[in-house]
Amino acid sequence: MRVYGVTGWKNAGKTGLMERLVADITGRGFTVSTIKHAHHNVDVDHPGTDSYRHRVAGASEVVLASSGRVALIRELRGADEPRLQDLLARMSPVDLVLIEGYKREPHPKVEAFRSEAGNPLIAPGNDSIRAIASDIPMDSDRPVFDLNDTSGIADFILEEVGLQG
Template identity: 35%
Template sequence: MKHKEPFILGVTASSSGSGKTTLLEKLIPMLIKENLRVSVVKHGHHNFEIDYPGKDSYRLRKSGAFQTLIMNDERSALITENKGSAPSFESLIERMDKSVDVILIEGLRSSHYKKIEVFRKEHSSEKLYLTDPNIVAVLTDESFTAPIPIININDIDTLTQFIITTLEST
């Protein structure tokens, strides 16, 4: 299944600890089984390091390099020092491989892309779909009605088919 542009779909929740990462760990292999190429964007609120003190790449980056590309035969990572002026999300998406079928975004609640809300009774403070028109379905461990599809949080098969149907209709 190949489209001109990747289908971008967010997975969001009103709070951390709701199970977004666990959900994506289960969903990604299911989408791959459907012959879809999948990329993921993880939006975080805290500073992070993907390189470590003592490594040559870390030393080069810390010496002032604006960008550091780490690569081997297995993978590569481009580290850019934003220095307080973070690029727009859209400009970062533009850097991603366009040959994939789906780009899943974990977090980034404010994005304008279609999103699936993870709502768990014990972890969610509010139902985001009530105020966010970009939410197209809710994954939940509760039973309630809504004007958009409600999918049991443990039913990864139904979620996979929902995503495929949504992708095919774009």
């Protein structure tokens, strides 16, 4: 499966870039799925719903199914967080999986960078970062795109994964 990441520090513009890339790339006719890594507990289920009650009662997995969507919620209950490769293996085939976060994983990535966030670039110490999407001009040994140049960044990613040439 073709994978490409968007990484960066908090408030660097990762999620906005991901959203724009998904819209751009699917608009070109490709199928895209995403994985988002969070450093905090995530809850897509809320107190009072039947599925929440199932989880709280002790269910290891709860599947929510309707005519419009299916969601699988797995409680880790102290088990290790799944590895990225294991998550990818469970996904349905698509043309491209875009991954947000996972800075230390070896898949190729674009680093989102916003100067106002005040964080250093990750790219100098991370060879898996193939390009930088920045809100300011900068010199780098990798391609640098304007953070809002969604089409240019999408072109770069699609060429990198062999979906256009």
